[in-house]
Amino acid sequence: MITTKLPRPGRGPHPAHPHAVGPNAPHTPLRPMWCCRADGQPWPCAEARLLLRAEFDRNLAGLTIYLAGLMYEAIRDLYHLNPHDGPEPKALFDRFVGWTRRGRNAGRDVIGE
Numbered sequence: 685m686i687t688t689k690l691p692r693p694g695r696g697p698h699p700a701h702p703h704a705v706g707p708n709a710p711h712t713p714l715r716p717m718w719c720c721r722a723d724g725q726p727w728p729c730a731e732a733r734l735l736l737r738a739e740f741d742r743n744l745a746g747l748t749i750y751l752a753g754l755m756y757e758a759i760r761d762l763y764h765l766n767p768h769d770g771p772e773p774k775a776l777f778d779r780f781v782g783w784t785r786r787g788r789n790a791g792r793d794v795i796g797e
């Protein structure tokens with residue numbers, strides 16, 4: 685039988701956006717988007733920060749050096765993904781390294797004060 689009725693298209697493939705995969709997923713970065721593998725938040729998420737803080741207990745310099753290396757990798761990935769409207773360098777510094785500062789000036793930019 686010949687018909688002029690076209691088949692109705694399906695819903696298409698499932699979107700492959702980052703999404704939470706359950707409570708057992710590690711809070712590690714999903715590259716190249718640098719979002720958390722477990723909760724989809726920008727990495728390092730709050731849980732990852734707690735875990736990093738515990739892992740690098742009494743080694744703030746080591747934590748800062750480790751995160752600075754990851755920040756470098758993230759800058760390369762994120763600007764490659766979005767070269768015209770990527771995150772500002774200061775925002776990435778605050779996200780990756782700035783939160784590690786302790787004491788009175790933690791989280792504030794003290795340059796020029």
Ligand SMILES: [Zn+2]
Pocket residue numbers: 711712720721722723724725729730731732
């Ligand atoms: Zn997370």
